[in-house]
Amino acid sequence: MTQERMNALAMLSMEKRLVTEMTDFNQRVIEKFAGQEPIITSAKMASGFLFALLLCLSIGLSAASCYGQTSYPGSCPPGWTQFGSRCFSFNIQGKSWIDAENFCNSDGGNLASVHSEEEHEFLRTFINQVTGANQTSWIGAFDSVQEGVWMWSDGSIFDYKSWAWGQPDNKGGAENCLQMNYKGKNWNDGQCNKMSPFLCSMKL
Structure with missing residues (x-):
């Protein structure tokens, strides 16, 4: 199994765990897919991007394709800023990690990876x-x-890190998502349901 496929399947496992832990998120998933019972047999294993991912993987597409990564040859779309071979956008409105990832997916990207x-x-x-x-x-x-x-949600290799001193510490056994600029500078593992601004990225 390729690293990309492993990361994609890992995202599926993560979503199941988050759905179990967050009642409000689970309720929104049920409401969102209420009219699609013939397609989705269990609301607990459904969220927008992960259901699409499961379908993609079943027909052999790459994780990047499943996650909706879109290429914009030559320039970034309006509202995005180029650095290297990728485009980035910053969203000030606070969202949970999974809602932020879904938001980035809807724009053709993922929460940003850093390399x-x-x-x-x-x-x-x-x-x-x-x-x-x-x-x-x-x-x-x-x-x-x-x-x-x-792991990075875009399927890329976790080949760079910038943890703050004493991090990650998995405080309370419930910190599984990555925040940057912790205490204004480095990285921290935070609770995934915490509301926070976020960075999206997509391929150029």
């Missing part, structure tokens, strides 16, 4: 330019499948 110090510093500067502060924000990593094994 170098240069990318990290660009994103910190980008957030500061938008908000005037080093705002704590969701990015796309999670470790809910196996504690301490971090």
Whole structure:
């Protein structure tokens, strides 16, 4: 099994866990898919992007295709900022990690992954330019499948990290999603249902 496929399946496992833990999220899923009973046999295993992912994987598409990653040759769409070969957008409205990921999916991307110090510093500067502060924000990593094994929601390799001192600590056994700009600078593992601004990214 490829790393990309493993990461995609890990996202499915994460969603099942979040649905179990968050009653309100589960209720919204049930309401959203109430009219699709012939297609979805269990509301508990359904969310918008993960149901689509399951269908994609069943016919052999890549995780990037399943997650809706869209390429924009040459330039980023309006409201997005280019760095390297990707486009980024910052969203100030607070959302839970899973709702933020769904929002990014709807725009053709994912919560942002970070792969170098240069990318990290660009994103910190980008957030500061938008908000005037080093705002704590969701990015796309999670470790809910196996504690301490971090994965990016876009299926890319977790090959860079910038943890704050003493992090990740999985405080209370319930911190499985990654925040950047923790205490204004580095990374922290946070509770996935916490409301926070977030960064999306997509391929150029």
